[in-house]
Each structure stands twice: as structure tokens, then as C-alpha cells.
Amino acid sequence: MFERSRRRLAYWFALSMGSILILFAFTVYHRQVKDQMREFDARIYDQAKRIAASTTYQKQGESWLIDTENVSLRDRNALESKIIYIRWYDFQQRLLQFTGYSPHQRSQVTPGWQTQKYDFHLKGQPLSKHLRRLTLPLKDDGSPVGYLQIAVSLGPLQTSLARSRLFLSLGIPIALTFTGVVGWILGHFAMQPAKRSYEQLQRFTADASHELRAPIAAILSNAQVGLLASEDDDQERDQRLSNIVIQSKSMSSLVANLLFLARHEGQLNPQDVANIDLVELLSSIAEGYIDSAIDKDLRFEVDLPASPVEVHSDRDLLQRAIGNLLDNAFKYTPNGGKITMRLEPKPRQVLIKIMDTGIGIPEVDLPHIFDRFYRVDKARTRETGGVGLGLAIARQIIKAHDGKITVVSEAEKGTTVQICLPLQPQ
């Protein structure tokens, strides 16, 4: 699914960038043709002027005598070498003189610019070339004398434009390919956030369905096995019924947790919020864990300041959040380990730290541990650990208090969870 979106993204990117590129290339080429043509024409015009200036005319009755003695083509430049012919006509358009290629037919003399194709034979091979012809009226004191016609091969111009076309025809596909590749790479980055949230949703659905189905599965099969038992087998039936009770309770607590998450999303209920003393709250929570510390042979240290620390909060919720964190610490710390709970008042905030020397959380799992139903143990073993809602609930509670919860953990070394609650301005 993401591959297809990525392909389409790359495709549209290449297509739009490509069209812009092609449009741009054509504009540039078009301008180049016009510029080169203008420059070319200007040079022909200069040349024609020069030739016209060096031609002398003499009036002989009605007609003019044109003398081309002084016309010099010696200062050969690139243009002159490409001159095909120069022709002089009188004002009745009769050819008087010519150099270069000889006219094989009487051609129409129209003043101005023309582009023509002309055919000729070179060593018996028929060739055709394009030429640019300028016909300049010759005047003497304002009265028409005749015409000067100069034709130049368009060869050099065509060669230069052909080079441009070759460059573009190679360059555009290369640039398009490049755009496609860039689009493909960009597509990868553009897809990342969508892919991540999709994966998170997938994981949530899979995990939630596993957690919700497990107790139902157990209840159903216990009930059915109970029904299969023979009528006089009371012991079997009692066993099944008590299993169903246990499973229903675990199901009920799961549902309660889910409802809790749904209900307490967002704001705290103002009626439940009061100024409470964190020192008193934490020491009363800690008391509840003394027995489990003794059972598991854990060192449980509670480090609280002597004076009360008051925060504006919902006591029950805060107790639940801290309880969840302590539950985790006790669950994942092997016998003989150490758990520390510390309260550190700061000028504007208060920090509650719960540190353990437990099994820690692998780095890959750290970004997800606050997700609902997320468990480091992918097999979701029931014997060790809960359903994966404890940290999600803790975070939601702390967030509702405008606080922050962070976890630092090192596998096999231990985990530190830090809650940061804002203090009310006095």
C-alpha cells in the first residue's frame, strides 16, 4: 500500500517537474533560435552595407553602370566564407553582376529577407542547403539605382542549433530520470510519518484484539468444558466455574482500564482537584509496597523531603499513576534488587523519580512503551506482566496535570521513570 503511494508520489513529482523542465527547455531553445537569427541577420546586413558602400554607380542615360571593382571580400571572416553569392540588379531587376554561385534561372527580386532552400550539385552529388538572402535596394541621393542581393549559407547557424537540440534531447531524459529518482527518495521520506502511524494503529488493533480475546476465550472454553462434564462430576463443574470467575474478573479490570483511558482523556474534573501534599501521598503509597518488597527480597528506599510539598491535583489519579509505575518496578526487578522512590522539589516544579535495578527496557521499545497495549514481550505472556495499559494510563494522568513523564532505561541495568509536575505559583 505504501509502496504504491510512494510510486505515485514519485510519478507525479517527475511528471510535474518534467513538464516544467520541458517547457523551460523549449522556451530557452526558442529564444536561442531568435537571438542567433537576429545576430546572424545583423552580420549579413553589415556586410551588405559594406559591399553597397564600396560599389560605385554611374548613370548612363536611363540605366546605371555598376562598378564592383572596389568590392573586396579579402578580409575574410567566418561569415564571408559562407557567402554563396552576391548579385547586383538594376532597378528593373535585371541581373548586372554576380560573384559566387551563378543563378540558373531568373529569380524574383523582392527587397528584404528571405530564407530559401537551394539545390546544387557537388561532384555529381545532389545537395541541398538552406540560405539566408538579403535584398537591399541601392539608392543614389534618394533615387533608386538597383538592388544588391547577398545570400549566406545557414549552415553554421544550423550546426550550432543542432548542437543545442542534441544537448536538450540528451539532457531532458537524464534530468527526468534524475527527477524520478529524487521523487522516489523524497517519497520515502514523505511516507514515513503516515507509515509510522499506520504501523502504530496496526499494532494497537492486533494487541487490543489479543488482550480482549484472551479472557473471553478462556471463559468460553471453561464454560463449554463445564457443560461437557458429566452431570455427577461436581468437582469438575466447580473448577470450571471458579476459572470463569477469575477470567471474568481479569476481563472486567481490562474493560475498566480501557474505560478509564477513554473517560479521562483531556482535562481533569475540577471537583476532584485539590491541593494535596505529595510527601504524605507518596509515603502512604509506599506503605502499600512494603510487603511485596519483603516478599521479593527487594531494597525499597523512599527519599522524601521533610516539609510538605503541595501540588494542585487529583489525588486518586496521581495515586493510580504512581502505583502503576511502582507495580512495573516491582514486577520487572529481580529478587535482591533495589527500588528507589524520590521526591525532589524544584523552584517551579516537582520531580518524582522511581528508579529500579530491574531488567530494563530495550532501546527499540522505548519510543512505544507509552502506547496502549504495547508490551516489550511480543508474545504477551500472561504469567509475566499485564495487558500493557499501565504506562499509557500513567502518562495520560500526568499529561492531564500538565506534567511530563520520561523514561531512561538501560537493558539489564534498570529503569528510571521521572514525573515532572508543575508547582502552582504562590
Add this chain to the structure above:
Amino acid sequence: MLILLVEDDSAQLEPLQTALSKVGHIVDAVQDGETASWLIKEREYDLLILDWMLPKVSGIELCRHYRNLNLAAPVLMITAKDTTADKVTGLDAGADDYIVKPVDVLELLARVRALGRRSPLWQGEMIELADLRLDLTHLTLERGVDNIQLSVKEFQLMEYLMRHPRQVLSRDQIEQALWSWGSEPESNAVTTLVRRLRQRLETLGAKDWLETVYGMGYRLHSPN
């Protein structure tokens, strides 16, 4: 049938194991994939029932591993994963059937029966030896017009003997075939069971069919 049942949640494992045992199957119930992957090499199962999500080795890996060993017993996957893609993955890994949790026990038993019918060793709902008939669905033994109900353990022994007629089966063989892996029957369990079955056979007038071969074991054969 000898069934390997792998499910990590004991709350779900235990009732399924009980239900399967009640209808006469011998069930090896284990809670992790590692033990299971060792067991499939040790014992010849007639059916594998695997949960997908297992600690250490997943049900899918286990199934692939089993098929890679060129073992052909049917595999039934049980899982909470219910998308089509998951089912395809499961079946492609070599599973023969797929049940989504929560598992209906009656449905599971029906599917187990269906998979059993596909087995190359399938001989029908009845196994017969001369005029002795063992009903595999109702766990009853019939001879002529007489008909007795066997307990699960008696039935399992009878089935084992009838599937190996005229063969001498040692105490060890019987113990391994009839008791789940890891369970330790009392030293005289086989003897007691054989005595109980003989008493049942007596009511059908077939007490001398189950013969003790001294120093070797037991043998079921028709005296005629």
C-alpha cells in the same frame, strides 16, 4: 490421537487440554515454542494445535520448522489475529486449518475430528478386530449385541492395542503412547490399567483376548 497443544496462556490451555482428553485424545500441552520444537522431534504426533503468539518461538515458526522436518501431521493454528493477511500467512506457513479466538470448544473438537479423517491412518469411526468393535466417537466397545462404555484411559489403551493387533507391546511402549509427555505415571499404572480393561472385556466375554506375554508385555488378538 496423540496431539501436541501449544498455548502460552494457561487459562486457555487447560480447558482445551481437558476437552481434548475427554474425547479420548492423548494431549501433550506445553506453554512455549521452545519446548514444543524439541518435542516434535521426540514424539510422533497425529495433530499439532498451535497458538500463533508464543514466547521464544512463535507458532508460525514452529509450523514452518515442523514442515521443514518433512513431517506431515495436520497443523491447526489458533490465534487472535483475524485479518485475511494473517490467515494467508498462517496457511502458507504449512497450517491445515485456522481458528480465530475465542475458540469454541465444540468447533475445535469437530475440526480435530475432520483433520483426523484426513490422516492416512484413518480407518473410520470404528476400529474392528474380528467381531470386536471400538467406537472412536462414543468411546464404546461392542461385541455382537453387547456394548460397554469405556473410561478415557481404558479407551486409549484399547485403541492403542487395536491399532497394533497381534503385536507384543511392552510396558514402556504403552506408557509412552498413553501418557502425556512429562507426566510420570505410577510404576504399576500400566498393570492396573490392563487389569481394569480385562475386567471390562470380561463383560463382553473377551477376557482372554488381552494376553500377557511374560517378560515382554501385552498382546491383543482374537483367540480363534
